[in-house]
Amino acid sequence: MSADFSLLMPVYRGDDAAHFAKAFTSSVGEQTIKPSQVVLVQDGPVDEELAAAIDRVVDASPVPVTRHVIDENVGLARALDLGLTLCEHEIVARIDADDISLPERFARQLPVVEGGVDLLGTGMFEFLDDGGAIVGRRTPRTGHDEIARYARFHDPFSHPTVMYRRSAVERAGGYQPLGLMEDYWLFARMIDAGASVENLVEPLVMYRVGAGAYARRGGKAQWRSELQLQRALRRIRFTSRWEYLRNVTVRGVYRFVPEGVRKVAYRKLIAGGHSS
Template sequence: METGGARERRDDGFSLLLPVYAGDDAGFLRLAFASSVLEQSQPPAEVVIVQDGPVPGDLAEELRRLAEESPVPVRLVVLPENRGLSEALNAGLAVCGYEVVARIDADDVSMPERFERQWRLIREGYDLIGTGMAEFERDHGTPGDVRVPPVGARRIREHARTHNPFNHPTMMYRLAAVERVGGYQPLGKMEDYWLGVRLIVSGARVENIPDPLVGYRVGSGAFSRRGGWAEARTEWRLQSEMRRIGFITTAQYLRNVVMKGAYRLMPASLKRVLFRRFVAGGLPGDRAV
């Protein structure tokens, strides 16, 4: 088990940050780990797994096995109680031994060339690199909808005023840039969006690879979970924060509050159609990088 604290970080590799909590599936975790560590053309130098509170026996056993058998060093950070994703990620960042960190969730899948392609751009001086991702329900070998992110600093900045410009499980970033803007901050399920906005405002160099280098597991109720009053309130809070730091104007704030509030409260079937039409498909002119 690892504890937090300042560390001298290396720049000849990157850390993989993987949060786990009681609701995760041991089999999905095994697949996420294998795809992001064992099957990568450029694997991470270390893996930092954060166990966010107590977990069931099969998941605890899988974590133990991964830590003991992985050819890549594993740092297991165990939080005594569930503290939520933001605190779990910050606890993991505190023990990362490398200046660059990549993210993956415990139920997603990385394509074999993912980190090699992101690392190449990080070495060119970028602070944050995201990628496209392909949704799947059961078999990542038969992907469904592809979420194509915006490419280029201008498109990313404009996109961020209405939607998250980065697919959150695909991020690779410089830890110093993230620390400068205050790390992850609690904001419902939008902590990654808020982090991306703060990085953009800080002047960080950001880019996306539009190709789907991550398989994103979704269930049949995914669009239902993106709705309701709790999600709408989180959305409104995010809009308020973006207006507070001057990232959006008052007019943009009012537009977003109305449109996004309506989106969060509409039926899941209509929400899915609109998401595919206006968010997942990317923008005309996006190119591979």
């Protein structure tokens, strides 16, 4: 018999009601192995349409839902850290409010985490908002040593795909606000704290790529977050001086190149996948 696990899902005013409903249904009712508990954290006020969608999926959920509403928007890191305290089980899976879990996702992940892995991600399909056409695939690095090596340059996990042990997250200090890089900062600290990590190559999540997805990866705000992250990684000595300089240079240039160049670079150098 598989272990019990919690599903941690944040939602906020910027989320689309229909996308949220599909994300919830795909990660709960449509799974061959369902979570034992859903922790739904609403980060601040939402509009009437999204509020109605939340009510509908909670009422129809086949598993218990712990719903927590934060009065004011506090940001993803604080919302997730609060959500973790509400998770009743040691094993926790993540999903975002606009992505889709494929039916075998948890059935494939859970045995690996039960076998001793502290942090487990998967591959992803990228799909368009309109029509759901698959336009790409992200293939992650595998093997603890390779993931730890790659983490010195780039986030080795796709956040919406991960399943982890709550105790391993807590040992690393939990989610901490860091610009737009909270997930990478957490995963680096988990690796640094000795967590056992792995990825499944198999795409088990569909990641929504809407208009402006690559534009949002560039600009001054992303650059400021990037610099803040690289300084934090160097501060805990996760990266060497040379790695810090390389990252600031290479990843910094990436934030300011034209969007078309950024898209090609992301697919070839970072996503590890291919266009379909």
